[in-house]
Amino acid sequence: MGSQTSLSFCTLFLPVAAATTYFRLLISFLSISLPLSSSMLPFQTMHEAELALGRTLTFAERLWFRYSAQMPDFLLYSHNTFFLFLFFSLVPLPLTLMEHINSKPLQKYKLQPKVHLSPQTFFKCYKDVIKVFILAVGPLQLFSYPAIKWIGIRTGLPLPSGWEVLLQLVVYVLVEDYGHYWIHRLLHCRWGYEKIHRVHHEFTAPIGFAAPYAHWAEVLILGLPSFVGPVLVPGHMITFWLWMVLRQMEAIETHSGYDFPHSPTKYIPFYGGAEYHDYHHYVGGQSQSNFASVFTYCDYIYGTDKGFRYQKQHLKKLREQWRRGEENREKYHSSGEDQKIK
Numbered sequence: 171m172g173s174q175t176s177l178s179f180c181t182l183f184l185p186v187a188a189a190t191t192y193f194r195l196l197i198s199f200l201s202i203s204l205p206l207s208s209s210m211l212p213f214q215t216m217h218e219a220e221l222a223l224g225r226t227l228t229f230a231e232r233l234w235f236r237y238s239a240q241m242p243d244f245l246l247y248s249h250n251t252f253f254l255f256l257f258f259s260l261v262p263l264p265l266t267l268m269e270h271i272n273s274k275p276l277q278k279y280k281l282q283p284k285v286h287l288s289p290q291t292f293f294k295c296y297k298d299v300i301k302v303f304i305l306a307v308g309p310l311q312l313f314s315y316p317a318i319k320w321i322g323i324r325t326g327l328p329l330p331s332g333w334e335v336l337l338q339l340v341v342y343v344l345v346e347d348y349g350h351y352w353i354h355r356l357l358h359c360r361w362g363y364e365k366i367h368r369v370h371h372e373f374t375a376p377i378g379f380a381a382p383y384a385h386w387a388e389v390l391i392l393g394l395p396s397f398v399g400p401v402l403v404p405g406h407m408i409t410f411w412l413w414m415v416l417r418q419m420e421a422i423e424t425h426s427g428y429d430f431p432h433s434p435t436k437y438i439p440f441y442g443g444a445e446y447h448d449y450h451h452y453v454g455g456q457s458q459s460n461f462a463s464v465f466t467y468c469d470y471i472y473g474t475d476k477g478f479r480y481q482k483q484h485l486k487k488l489r490e491q492w493r494r495g496e497e498n499r500e501k502y503h504s505s506g507e508d509q510k511i512k
């Protein structure tokens with residue numbers, strides 16, 4: 171009963187909190203216009219900063235001051251687009267090479283080993299994503315700057331401590347995962363799927379480059395939960411960059427098409443990973459399973475991981491039967507050899 175009450179509380183409270191923050195964002199878009207050239211750094215020199223902070227600056231803070239003191243905040247915020255472009259272009263490259271080298275030791279980690287995509291398909295996917303980057307992500311960057319100022323993402327000194335960054339990132343990832351779950355689930359209704367989400371599901375066997383491969387509207391809609399965490403717990407611009415890059419790298423990993431047994435993400439509790447999201451693409455438009463972006467618990471709580479769990483158990487049984495068959499075959503052959511020797 172207690173768990174039911176807390177569950178319904180969470181079910182009700184979190185969407186309300188998300189709606190409130192969306193509303194705040196919307197107001198900021200409509201009513202706030204800040205000069206693009208302003209800078210949040212209140213200090214003219216490092217000495218001034220040290221006097222204000224009452225201590226000497228750390229090495230990282232000195233570097234940050236030298237880099238950002240004369241730079242307008244809008245330009246600092248725009249680094250985000252550059253990082254997204256850079257990481258999206260570089261991180262999936264080793265996966266692309268692995269697909270084309272097609273070596274046997276790596277093949278056993280491939281989630282859908284029978285599917286092989288041509289280099290042209292990879293290139294077309296990359297080209298289409300870059301188009302969406304230019305047409306949707308770029309303008310979003312421009313128009314979301316007033317919101318970033320309004321929510322209080324700071325660019326000045328002192329820099330946040332490691333713990334502050336870590337705790338904020340934990341909040342961001344939990345909030346994003348929850349928001350993504352519901353929006354993604356909504357996109358699987360008939361209208362949402364046919365008009366928008368179908369594009370992302372063109373890859374039934376996903377690849378790293380296909381992580382942001384989607385209709386422009388989906389890029390914007392599913393991008394919103396990434397901003398809700400920073401709205402609730404605003405941090406430093408560096409934390410914001412780190413969050414955006416980590417979120418993108420996580421999406422690339424879950425779309426990689428490979429499930430490596432010693433991936434560091436395997437040690438994160440409730441982490442879904444490549445196998446989890448690959449199943450969602452494998453099933454396609456009919457999929458009512460595995461909607462969450464990062465963790466598995468939302469799908470577990472709302473009962474949308476049953477198909478995946480059934481398939482996992484079924485495959486485990488098949489593998490077990492196959493292993494027993496192999497063992498029996500070996501026994502049969504070795505007893506035949508024994509009889510020949512006698």
Ligand SMILES: [Zn+2]
Nearest residue numbers: 354358367450
């Ligand atoms: Zn989907």
Ligand SMILES: [Zn+2]
Nearest residue numbers: 370425447451
């Ligand atoms: Zn996907």
